[in-house]
Amino acid sequence: MSKARPAADVVLGLDVGGTKLAAGVVSRGGEVSAFTTVPTEAADGPAKVIDRLCALAGDVLAAAGLEPGDLAGAGIGCCGPLDARTGIVHDPPNLPGWGDVPLAELVAADLGTRTWVENDATAATVGEWRHGAGQGVRDMVYLTISTGVGGGVISDGRVLRGGSGNGGELGHTLLVADGRLCGCGARGCLEAYVSGTAIAARARERIEDGASSTLAALTDIGAADVARAARSGDPLASAVWRETTDLLGGALAGYVNLFEPRLVVLGGGVSRSGEQLLTPVRDRARALAMRPAACGVDVRPARLGEKAGVVGAAAVAFDRAAEAV
Missing domain, CATH: 3.30.420.40 (ATPase, nucleotide binding domain)
Incomplete structure (x- = not known):
């Protein structure tokens, strides 16, 4: 046959x-x-x-x-x-x-x-560029936000891989000097703050410090739980979520200044929160990035999903x- x-x-x-x-x-x-x-x-x-x-x-x-x-x-x-x-x-x-x-x-x-x-x-990044949200775009930044934070850059229609092929480690951009410990061993990486793992950990730490939250009733808190509680108006979850979008938007502003992409694509499990993530991140990135790059960039969800x-x-x-x- x-x-x-x-x-x-x-x-x-x-x-x-x-x-x-x-x-x-x-x-x-x-x-x-x-x-x-x-x-x-x-x-x-x-x-x-x-x-x-x-x-x-x-x-x-x-x-x-x-x-x-x-x-x-x-x-x-x-x-x-x-x-x-x-x-x-x-x-x-x-x-x-x-x-x-x-x-x-x-x-x-x-x-x-x-x-x-x-x-x-x-x-x-290559998948979304060729077959997903980035089709037809020659300058693009992709971030996947899940257990960790990974990324990639398309510049003038080419994948930026770097000298040893590991370029585009955007999740390990230094965000906060001497900040939270990252799994890579450094402190203050973007991944240590906005990954799904880090979002949940930051919420748990506040509860352990005595803050009140509906999340306290859960035995295993995940980033989706934090997003859901934030939508319901939970003060602790709302604060964690706002910090997450502020930090991520600030990081994206830096990438916009560096690479001047026409498009930033956000994928991974955390991005499934949709406009709850995309709108504040897009607004902050545009507000902080330099013109004219800020005016020409869009932030969209990944299309290929898992x-x-x-x-x-x-x-x-x-x-x-x-x-x-």
Whole structure:
């Protein structure tokens, strides 16, 4: 029986995050089939997580009626820092124990197909640029705000990767001197304040310090809970949320000044709060950034949702496969 698409027209897209693993079969046009996710369970360490990732990849291929030989290759978006040229991952803050893990080599050996690795936020940036909210834009900044904060930059139609391929670590921009401890080991990073993890932690800390809040009744507070309580007028949650949007908007103003994007795209779980996040962040970024850059920038939600990493990793794989010919 013939396949629905020629082999070279599909790749396997994989996304390795601190909270979840995702996989899907992706076409050149960015269409995704057989998409699925499972928890990362990062505390299990790299060997078990990679086993879980490869099992997920096998399930997705089976669901799509494909075998590894039917693919143009596989692309993996993974938390950085990493070396995209060698496929080795170097101690990501949200993946404990991942010291110099040869991720591309291990997955390629298991799946039996060419495999390439890219920083997950860079991959998601490429996905949103080519197939999502950034289509047709030549200058764009992307931020994913979830367990951590990642980012990427498109400048004059090119991805800014930097000397070792780890450029665009916008989540680790210094925001507050000697501020909150970040998972990367530094203090005061944007991630340490506006990630979903940090939003929840800041709310919990205030409750532990004796502040009154409806959130105190919850056994496990998440960023979505803080957003929901803020919408209901809870004073503590409202204060935490306002600080979050102020800090994020201020950071975006800096990125607007640096890169003069026409578009800033916000993705990740925290962005699902919609205009509750977008409106104050957009207003603050425009108010603080310098003209004329401030006048020309828009802030929009990501369009690909939880599939952004998989679509972006696949786009990178198509590029690398073409280069390898």
